[in-house]
Amino acid sequence: MSQIDATFRETAAESRLESEPLSHMSVELGHLYMEDFAAGEDRLHSLLSRVVPWVDVASRTDAAKPRVSTCFLIDDYFRRYSTPAEVVPMLLGVASECGLRIDYLARESACAVSDGVPLAELVEARLTPVPPVGTNGSRPPVTEVGWLSNGQRSPADSEAMRRSAWEPPVEIGARNHSVFVDVELWGERKDGERKWSCAFLAAVWQLLRLGLIRDHGRSVVRPALWLADFPATWDELPAVTQLNPDAKPFAAYRTFSVLPSRFLQVENAVRIILSQVSINPRLLDHIFGRAEAEGMRIPRELIDRAGYVFFNE
Template identity: 55%
Template structure:
């Protein structure tokens, strides 16, 4: 009888999963396109004045989930420097912070959306968070799926169910009794809300990630669930009172503006966004429902939250919440 052989492995061969600190909630105070900033200071002041009562309500809601103690809430703001760059950090950020302060809000962390695509790690090497999330997608095959649909890694589309069958182009393949079938949502409650999400588009020059996919990466980063070879991704860089640069690439992907801020990563996220982001964030949930989270990372969240008796939903998508105020 052959005895099972022992396998010896150097512990240094397996990357250690870096631990991150957790707030209870990461509160996003906004996400604006470059075009929004061109409307001037009034647009920014109107944004934060509208967001302020909803941000206060989100903070108050955290306290109701705690058995005791003071809720830890950090705030953040995401700037879209990925799809366009109509201004510089030096020109754009100071009026943004002034408008927030005028409404009585403090932005603890400022992030660049391009960092969700490509950023620099602690060892100064390039890190590709979006590509990392793509490799973690585990598609949920709908009931009765034939496997005809190519994998998401090839076509760049991810759905939450079964598409309607495509029309055949050959009469020989069509049967006389063939009828149209509607798309269906996997796990639908009564009626389907089917969605097919484009994750990227390719050109001769580069791959352009979709807004929805980068927003999903942004949520995973805020939830502290993304690692690169065991290292935390998009760790904040203290900025203090330094002048902001003239080039976006000279600004770290996430900067900590408030030295007394609670941790950037959190058990839950809440985002106060304009209503135009509703379809994007629906797409984000479709993506998050099909992302595989590393067991060691999830275990860190479970251990920390259990020690605080703070309930964290098992499904990643359910850890996110949104407010879409009218007029924002």
């Protein structure tokens, strides 16, 4: 197939954007690693009890009849512990003791690939890094090095630099002072395949919750209602499992995450990534129009649709 034919077919597919049901707010009750589960119920109770006071605050919206769904992300990508049959009932039991309802359970590995769809690659293809003013393009593309920054690095060491003054890194759009951050998106595994970073998968997670990922116009994740016993392997669970039959839609106009403070740096990196992702303008307009029709005020800027609370453990 010629490049022109491929481009035409992709454009034609993009013209048929699949619409998704949307809540007004998606509240993330946790994003824990397998070592948190390995520490047992007391550890989970300690973390989830700190989430409780913030759920009501996080659930407030402009809507007259708010649709609010809750979600929980389990890391089965960087390390796998035990089985869903053991871990999920323990999590749900502790959440219930704390007075929390988890509507949707998601697997972090599904933020990389879900049902054969490479979600991380779809988002990577949408990255449009902003070139700092005055640069000459000498820095390799993000797709080659796997690093994305919010500005301009210090010049690399060279004979010319040793003869001149050092230059500091500069944040794009800095106010008074720069806060320069360089974010690793992926690294190479021994088998040559990419190992996506926690920050990049968390950015994919935010985009899924905002209903902003499409594959040639099609939705990429459809939550699957689960009413049976939980399986013996993580791969047997859907990318997003619906635990509450009466839950409001998984994706939402806005997201709010209540997380331990150890995630502060990761979520700062997430915001840098999201600020440099180019979403289909028609999809953005579609969701903005739906929100407006419901009297729901949402910002045009993508990163302003994601709210956070970080608590000390």
